[in-house]
Structure formats: structure tokens, C-alpha cells
Amino acid sequence: MEKKYKIHFYLKSGDGEQIIYIMFSVLGKRFKFSTGYKSKKEQWDNERERMINSSQFKQAENRQANKVNRFLDYLKDKTEEHINSVVWYKASDIDTVLLKRVLLGYINSYNKKEEEIEAKAKVTPITYFQNYISNMDKVIIKRTGTFASKGTITNHKIVLSRFSDFIKDRGYQDSFSIFNKYFEDNLAHYLLTVKEYTMNTVCATNSIMKVWLNKALQEGLITDTTFKSWKTKGNDVEHIYLNDNELQLIYSIDFTDELKTQYKIDLKSNIEQTRDLFIVACRLGLRLGDWGRLSSSEWNFEENTVIINTSKTQERVIIPLSKEVKAIYKKYAGKFPRPVYKSHLNKQLQKCGEIAHIDSDVYLIRRKGGVAKQKSYKKYQLISSHTARRSFATNLYLKCKNAKLVMTFTGHKTEENFFKYICIDKKETADIAQQYFE
Structure with a gap:
């Protein structure tokens, strides 16, 4: 079907930050809605109808520009999708009230997802692991049908202390982004050479951290799954017995x-x-x-x-x-x-x-x-x-x-x-x- 409309974004005139509007005409009707996002006049490109990402602006301003531009791309795609479906089934008219309600739904849905992403980005591993441990005595373990024992909770606290020392001593950011393909080797080297732990202690540490990271993966806090292959079984240790x-x-x-x-x-x-x-x-x-x-x-x-x-x-x-x-x-x-x-x-x-x-x-x-x-x-x-x-x-x-x-x-x-x-x-x-x- 031939496309008989074009979607535009423009900035309301005036000084300082102004609202970005979406505007288009379809089936003889002209529509204009506020996107809810703003831009400064000097950071708006009238030709591209997008915000400008440039070295002349601060990093925070450029990050915001990228965020707004992603939203405008999303809104344009969703608007076209809706208009095409309406034109296909009802070529003679388009309901203004319904269209506005649909676009508002798209905007709210997008903003909700963005808020969830931003909220997850603010969750740090240490805070997340602390919360996990604090709830261990309230969650039933499926394998045994019981709550975690005090000894198990203590072991988790010990591992959290090791992890906290590691990122502090190594100067790593308290962020889930550190869990990549290099993390296992970096942590093992630190525990073996700086803390002088045994390899069995390293494996025990990995085993508990894998529990935390599996939970974080389920909740969408991480996407890298290399932690699943971490070594969790150490060497056989010689022990004594008393006859x-x-x-x-x-x-x-x-x-x-x-x-x-x-x-x-x-x-x-x-x-x-x-x-x-x-x-x-x-x-x-x-x-x-x-x-x-x-x-x-x-x-x-x-x-x-x-x-x-x-x-x-x-x-x-x-x-x-x-x-x-x-x-x-x-x-x-x-x-x-x-x-x-x-x-x-x-x-x-x-x-x-x-x-x-x-x-x-x-x-x-x-x-x-x-x-x-x-x-x-x-x-x-x-x-x-x-x-x-x-x-x-x-x-x-x-x-x-x-x-x-x-x-x-x-x-x-x-x-x-x-x-x-x-x-x-x-x-x-x-x-x-x-x-x-x-």
C-alpha cells in the first residue's frame, strides 16, 4: 500500500528547553501530540528532526540526546504501524481520540520500560547480594523444602566480604558490567595471590556467586552468561581421621x-x-x-x-x-x-x-x-x-x-x-x- 503520510518531529519555539511534538497528516486530517520529552534549541537539529550528540555538549547532555532519539525512533515506528493498520481496514476516516489514546499508550509503555531499565542500572551487585542474603531465611529451598541454615547464610556473608574486598582493592566499579569473560580469572588471581587462599576456597566462592548471578540473570540485571562455566569443584583435599x-x-x-x-x-x-x-x-x-x-x-x-x-x-x-x-x-x-x-x-x-x-x-x-x-x-x-x-x-x-x-x-x-x-x-x-x- 502506498504511504500517504509523513511523520515529523519539531521543537516548540521559545528559549530554554521546549517540548518536542510529533506531527503528521493522514486521510485529510492533521495530528499534533506532545511526546513528553524536551530539548534545548541549540541541541535540536531541525533537518534531522532529532537531538544533536556532539563534543560541544556535556556527556550527560549527549546521553540524554541518545535516550530521546531512541524514543523518537520507537514512537515513529509505532505510529506508522498503527496508521497503516487503520488505513488498511478503514481507509475513509481515522478516529482522533482513539489515535491519541493509542499514542499515549505507546509513550507510557516505553517510559515504563525505560524506568525499569534505569532502576536496574542503579542496582549494584553488593546491594543486590546483600538483599539476597537478608532474605535467605525467608525463602524455601526447592531442593530440600527448607529454609537456608545459619551455616549456609554465614558462608554467603563470607563470600560477599571477599567480593567487596576484591572490587575495592582492584578499583572495580560496583556494577554488574564487571561480570564478563575475564571476571573469573581476575577474581581467582586476586584470591590466590593477594589473599593467599586455596583453590578450593576460590571454587567455593565461585559456587556461591553463581547462585547470586543466576538470580540476577532471571531478573534481567545481567546478560553475560559466562559465569555459568565458572569452576566450582576444587582439588581433593587430604584430611585426617582419629582411630x-x-x-x-x-x-x-x-x-x-x-x-x-x-x-x-x-x-x-x-x-x-x-x-x-x-x-x-x-x-x-x-x-x-x-x-x-x-x-x-x-x-x-x-x-x-x-x-x-x-x-x-x-x-x-x-x-x-x-x-x-x-x-x-x-x-x-x-x-x-x-x-x-x-x-x-x-x-x-x-x-x-x-x-x-x-x-x-x-x-x-x-x-x-x-x-x-x-x-x-x-x-x-x-x-x-x-x-x-x-x-x-x-x-x-x-x-x-x-x-x-x-x-x-x-x-x-x-x-x-x-x-x-x-x-x-x-x-x-x-x-x-x-x-x-x-
């Missing part, structure tokens, strides 16, 4: 005032309670998050079991009771003490190992600052809350040689991951295999 004899040495410690004084332990210290919780965890295979659930668990001494609802997976696990666990239960009449903060707890456990003379030399390969080095430790220096669960799994496996059985307690889904988890050295592996060589 039954070593656990018995720790369990047998008598925390007298004399002993506390000898090892420079505060006389009011709750190290004995921490030791007791650790022994229970070693015999039940508990994660640290479940230590505080002991008092509310289902203890059945007739069947010699306890049922624990695990905090991480929300699974009900039935575990047989050892004599040490039953003795400690009786000691506290079923009202177990609450565990202390993790860093303090680990120091107390290492002190227990030192008192029990669990001081054999352990040589481990540690990757730090991007460099792998062998380092020597006394075994007690490596004891932590997680040693309990690894000790449970390793000791039980060495007794029964049945991975499937142990996995029913640890929750591992594959034997591959299970065998990465337990701590069996080469000599113990040889001892297990000895029966096949006789």
Missing part, C-alpha cells in the same frame, strides 16, 4: 584444674563439654550443624538407637548407640550443651588432641597462592569439627569393609564420592587387600 585408640585417649582426659593450668586453659572453659560433643559426633557421624540437635533427637535405649533429623539434608537417620554415647547422654541427663562458635570449638578440639598426645607427624600437600607445597603438621593441629564425621565413616568402614552400609549413615549417593570422603592411608589399604593375596 578408636585416639578417640579413647581424648575421651579419657580428666579436665582437672591442675591440667587446665598446665595447658593454659581458662579454669572456666567449657572445653570438657566440647570434648563430649565431639566424641558423640565421632560415634554418630554428625555434621557440626547437628550437634545442637542432640537434645531434641529421638533416643531409644531399648533398641539402642537414636533418630536424628539432619540439618543439611532433612533426612531421618537411625544410628546405633556406642557405650561412650550412652555414658555422655547420662552425664547430661539428655540435655546436651550447645556447641561454641566454630573457630573457638576447633581450637578446643586441637587442645584436646595435644593433651592426648596425638602428635604424630602428618605431611600434606597444600595449594596456596597458586603454589603446591608439602607442609608438616602435628596431627592434633589438623583436628576440627569435621574430623568427627570423617572418623565415624572411616572407622566404621575399616571394621565392616562395606561401603554401602556406611553410606546409609553418611548420606553419600555414590561410592566414588564416599571413597573421597573417608581417610584411609596406603598402609590401611594394603591391610584391607591382604586377604585377597593369601
Whole structure:
């Protein structure tokens, strides 16, 4: 169909900023509407009917000119689209009121989208990540049907602190535009060389940041998706476990005032309670998050079991009771003490190992600052809350040689991951295999 109209934009006469109008004639009628946008006379090109972007104007003025020109292009296209449809179906007349209403709808729709874009542009990663973390205890995780645990929220806060340090130290803008194909390498280099973290810490950082960025992608805050390929699995880390004899040495410690004084332990210290919780965890295979659930668990001494609802997976696990666990239960009449903060707890456990003379030399390969080095430790220096669960799994496996059985307690889904988890050295592996060589 032959086009019988032409759309013009012109600036209202006068000094200072003036309204930009759209004007056109169609089917013998002349139409003129305000676009709602303004321009200065000196920045308006009458021939092009657009605002001027030039070095003679400030950057902010040029950005505004680009914004207005994009809008005028949009409005022209939408106006032509509407006129063509009207002329096609009703060539004899055009409804002025309806046309004005339609154009106003286009203008409002465009402005709303622009406001949304500008609002998103004002959202910074740090603010967005902070808001995400603050709402974690209010949003149910689909995979587990539960809210995020305090430990998970703490891990997110730690990663946010690392990210904040990174952009501050590197002088990066707090903007989603920094998440490009170079970001992963830049962050890893900073964490490895400046902070001297291990590669596993880098991968753990990436894993949490990917959660945030996936959410940001869904909300249209970023378009670059290279973060989806970030490395989130680190190297297998060597850990220790405590055998039954070593656990018995720790369990047998008598925390007298004399002993506390000898090892420079505060006389009011709750190290004995921490030791007791650790022994229970070693015999039940508990994660640290479940230590505080002991008092509310289902203890059945007739069947010699306890049922624990695990905090991480929300699974009900039935575990047989050892004599040490039953003795400690009786000691506290079923009202177990609450565990202390993790860093303090680990120091107390290492002190227990030192008192029990669990001081054999352990040589481990540690990757730090991007460099792998062998380092020597006394075994007690490596004891932590997680040693309990690894000790449970390793000791039980060495007794029964049945991975499937142990996995029913640890929750591992594959034997591959299970065998990465337990701590069996080469000599113990040889001892297990000895029966096949006789």
C-alpha cells in the first residue's frame, strides 16, 4: 500500500528547553501530540528532526540526546504501524481520540520500560547480594523444602566480604558490567595471590556467586552468561581421621584444674563439654550443624538407637548407640550443651588432641597462592569439627569393609564420592587387600 503520510518531529519555539511534538497528516486530517520529552534549541537539529550528540555538549547532555532519539525512533515506528493498520481496514476516516489514546499508550509503555531499565542500572551487585542474603531465611529451598541454615547464610556473608574486598582493592566499579569473560580469572588471581587462599576456597566462592548471578540473570540485571562455566569443584583435599585408640585417649582426659593450668586453659572453659560433643559426633557421624540437635533427637535405649533429623539434608537417620554415647547422654541427663562458635570449638578440639598426645607427624600437600607445597603438621593441629564425621565413616568402614552400609549413615549417593570422603592411608589399604593375596 502506498504511504500517504509523513511523520515529523519539531521543537516548540521559545528559549530554554521546549517540548518536542510529533506531527503528521493522514486521510485529510492533521495530528499534533506532545511526546513528553524536551530539548534545548541549540541541541535540536531541525533537518534531522532529532537531538544533536556532539563534543560541544556535556556527556550527560549527549546521553540524554541518545535516550530521546531512541524514543523518537520507537514512537515513529509505532505510529506508522498503527496508521497503516487503520488505513488498511478503514481507509475513509481515522478516529482522533482513539489515535491519541493509542499514542499515549505507546509513550507510557516505553517510559515504563525505560524506568525499569534505569532502576536496574542503579542496582549494584553488593546491594543486590546483600538483599539476597537478608532474605535467605525467608525463602524455601526447592531442593530440600527448607529454609537456608545459619551455616549456609554465614558462608554467603563470607563470600560477599571477599567480593567487596576484591572490587575495592582492584578499583572495580560496583556494577554488574564487571561480570564478563575475564571476571573469573581476575577474581581467582586476586584470591590466590593477594589473599593467599586455596583453590578450593576460590571454587567455593565461585559456587556461591553463581547462585547470586543466576538470580540476577532471571531478573534481567545481567546478560553475560559466562559465569555459568565458572569452576566450582576444587582439588581433593587430604584430611585426617582419629582411630578408636585416639578417640579413647581424648575421651579419657580428666579436665582437672591442675591440667587446665598446665595447658593454659581458662579454669572456666567449657572445653570438657566440647570434648563430649565431639566424641558423640565421632560415634554418630554428625555434621557440626547437628550437634545442637542432640537434645531434641529421638533416643531409644531399648533398641539402642537414636533418630536424628539432619540439618543439611532433612533426612531421618537411625544410628546405633556406642557405650561412650550412652555414658555422655547420662552425664547430661539428655540435655546436651550447645556447641561454641566454630573457630573457638576447633581450637578446643586441637587442645584436646595435644593433651592426648596425638602428635604424630602428618605431611600434606597444600595449594596456596597458586603454589603446591608439602607442609608438616602435628596431627592434633589438623583436628576440627569435621574430623568427627570423617572418623565415624572411616572407622566404621575399616571394621565392616562395606561401603554401602556406611553410606546409609553418611548420606553419600555414590561410592566414588564416599571413597573421597573417608581417610584411609596406603598402609590401611594394603591391610584391607591382604586377604585377597593369601
